[in-house]
Amino acid sequence: xxxxxxxxxxxxxxxxxxxxxxxxxxxxxxxxxxxxxxxxxxxxxxxxxxxxxxxxxxxxxxxxxxxxxxxxxxxxxxxxxxxxxxxxxxxxxxxxxxxxxxxxxxxxxxxxxxxxxxxxxxxxxxxxxxxxxxxxxxxxxxxxxxxxxxxxxxxxxxxxxxxxxxxxxxxxxxxxxxxxxxxxxxxxxxxxxxxxxxxxxxxx
Numbered sequence: 001x002x003x004x005x006x007x008x009x010x011x012x013x014x015x016x017x018x019x020x021x022x023x024x025x026x027x028x029x030x031x032x033x034x035x036x037x038x039x040x041x042x043x044x045x046x047x048x049x050x051x052x053x054x055x056x057x058x059x060x061x062x063x064x065x066x067x068x069x070x071x072x073x074x075x076x077x078x079x080x081x082x083x084x085x086x087x088x089x090x091x092x093x094x095x096x097x098x099x100x101x102x103x104x105x106x107x108x109x110x111x112x113x114x115x116x117x118x119x120x121x122x123x124x125x126x127x128x129x130x131x132x133x134x135x136x137x138x139x140x141x142x143x144x145x146x147x148x149x150x151x152x153x154x155x156x157x158x159x160x161x162x163x164x165x166x167x168x169x170x171x172x173x174x175x176x177x178x179x180x181x182x183x184x185x186x187x188x189x190x191x192x193x194x195x196x197x198x199x200x201x202x203x204x
């Protein structure tokens with residue numbers, strides 16, 4: 001029983017550290033946030049924090065991984081999703097992001113910093129974009145095979161456009177919350193669907 005209590009306290013401490021790190025990274029960036037500040041916000045000593053995360057870099061990657069895990073569960077199309085299921089999945093993700101400014105600020109802040117090759121999250125973001133691009137491309141190719149997407153569309157290029165739109169809308173929305181991310185994304189997804197419908201109608 002004592003083991004379970006210890007484990008529970010350890011999990012609570014890790015959760016508190018992640019919460020504090022997300023908030024501080026989102027507002028101050030990685031470089032502007034110290035381990036001491038995260039520990040204080042989490043209600044722990046710095047050695048206590050390092051007991052759970054051996055370095056600031058390890059904590060950064062844990063924060064990013066927790067965010068990606070949540071995004072994946074939201075945007076992935078279900079097994080019975082009709083036609084261009086990923087387009088609906090991304091629409092759900094956009095709507096979710098509008099309800100969580102901190103998560104959007106976290107991603108945008110760290111992405112901006114990580115353009116620098118010496119940033120500890122640089123390789124993470126390079127790998128993440130490769131994986132997201134590959135996933136979107138495959139989903140779009142599947143839609144093409146189902147005649148839900150116009151056959152002449154370059155699916156990898158369209159995947160890049162979708163990524164650019166999603167990230168660009170987030171930056172605009174952080175600067176001005178009157179920017180309607182959902183409506184803006186819906187305009188693009190409507191064009192994609194319309195192109196698919198026109199292609200099907202023109203098919204012999």
